[in-house]
Amino acid sequence: MTGRRRSSPRPIKRAPAVAIASAVACGAAIASLLSACGSLPGSGDSGEKEPVTVMTWAPEDTKATNMPGMPAMAQAYARWVNSRGGIGGHRLRVLTCNERNDSVAAAQCAQRAVDKGAVAVVGSYSQFGRSFMSPLEVKGIPFIGGYGASDEEFQSPLSYPVNGGQASLLAGNGRQLAGDCTSVALVRPDTIQGDQMPSLLNSGLQNGSRRPAKDVKAPEDGTDYTPQVTRALDAVGADPAVYGTAKAGGKAAGSCVTASLGDHTDAFFDSFRRLQEDSPKVRVASVLGSVGQSLVTRTGGRSGPLEGAEITGWYPVADDSRWKPMRKVINDFAFDDNRIDPADQGVQTTWIAYTVLRALIEQLDEAGVEDITSHELQAALDRGDRAIDTGGLTPKLRWREDDMLAVQDFPRIVNGTVTYQVVRNGELVAAQDGFVNVTKTLERRHTDG
Incomplete structure (x- = not known):
């Protein structure tokens, strides 16, 4: 382990002779005291x-x-x-x-x-x-x-x-996408938890002066998301004349689709890959927990649909x-x-x-x-x-x-930071150094209604 952690709180060191003497004493003890023998130093089973x-x-x-x-x-x-x-x-x-x-x-x-x-x-x-x-x-x-x-x-x-939690990830993802996307569709579960996602993502988009995302509901346990992919692409226009040409803060801006479906996000992007073969290029995004390095690799790495995807997480990248x-x-x-x-x-x-x-x-x-x-x-x-x-x-x-942060509906949040990551050459890497604090974004979501 590194020097940041103690190997054991206040370790007790004994001379070998002392340990031997203790063992002999335990061996001579009457049966009612045998349980004390389990507490010899270094046994890892202190009584x-x-x-x-x-x-x-x-x-x-x-x-x-x-x-x-x-x-x-x-x-x-x-x-x-x-x-x-x-x-x-x-x-x-x-x-x-x-x-x-x-x-x-x-x-x-x-x-x-x-x-x-x-x-x-x-x-x-x-x-x-x-x-x-x-x-x-x-x-x-x-x-x-x-x-x-x-x-x-x-x-x-x-x-x-x-x-x-989910609140910071989605608010952060909205802020991350605001720099690159003029039109966004959110594909999310048709559940009570999923119902919160649009307003959270939109708080980040609005922080970057972007329009709210199009809300595309999907089954949480689906295996084929072709209908949802079609609706998402239709919602953002998928206009090749827009993608990669318009500018937002000096960056290329255009049509973007972000999906947060947990374990079934891979099924969504599999459907997305098949439809993208006949559709204009659309930037994709998600949050960690729905997308990770294993999914990036499984879906084709640098040649897969997640290449260039913008991902929001809570913690530093995995190889940090x-x-x-x-x-x-x-x-x-x-x-x-x-x-x-x-x-x-x-x-x-x-x-x-x-x-x-x-x-x-x-x-x-x-x-x-x-x-x-x-x-x-x-x-x-x-x-x-x-x-x-x-x-x-x-x-x-x-x-x-x-x-506690002053975030309405989430009063126990004490850590309102996220990290921005991106899939580059098939690898999930840091998009920028350090943490991004989205506390004010979350607060503004409720202030603005």
Whole structure:
């Protein structure tokens, strides 16, 4: 690992003779004291402090969006910290649950977290915040670093998001497209969550003095999006006389289509590729989580429909050096688990969420708190004694009242930044350095109605 993280909180070093003497003493102890032998230094299974139990859930093996890498990353993280003695002497116990993209299953996962004594839910994905937040709120269990797929993650006082969710991605994508596009169509799921997308994207477009996007609804679990591609191309005009000739702020401007359909965005762009063969060139765009490097490669790389696509994400590009600690943990502790893609935003969000959890437990340990409870974690989060450094993957995070951004409908957002990326020569690369703050764009969306 890099020098940014301690390998283990306050490691205790003993001389070999001391360790041998301790082992002999344990061997001579009466049966009732044998349990103490498990707490020898360096065993990684300390009996002195209780383990910390948390849960990570996500949908797997469904017909809509799947995030199997999130619970897999959580398990790899636990193996890593436990190999180093745990966190502050506490072994990390990770429970996982298949949320199945179903409101009932989401509620069941939350109830299982309660029943199994989880002190937090960490780095999870679900669109059904209304179903899973209530059981957590009743028991005071904090929800740390969810993916940002539900409104409740940005409303509940028990939620501590690490990113700006769908709101920041779409507002950022609108701002990114405003520099290049005179006409935009948004292809999005015909769902309650999808219904929010047009106004969010439009807030970014309007920030760049562009017209609102044409709204094209699509089935969340579709396999052929030819009708939606046709409507999107018709909506933006797809005029070859416009594309690449008109100017906007010194850049080529024209017809653009952005799609955000989760796992089924690849099916959309497959349909798009087939129709583009007989249609004028149209610039495409999306948000990370719907498009990633694996999809770019799968659809033809530099010769595919995503070449030149403008992509908005929450975090630095996947090959950024700031991800090296995560990649090392995956290489050393995931045991070739093919569910974990280091470029996946779900995996990345889970890593950041567990980074937050580790920092919190270390802060409590330094303060002399030995019993890590949900109440202690919530109090530490609310106090925000120290901002949490995620290694530059996000701005430093803190969830005090003063840190909440003034974004109506999303009052729990503390990180309103995004990154701009672009597909160039078949590779997803940074379009510009650093983070882009879209907080004012989100605020203006509601101010302007």
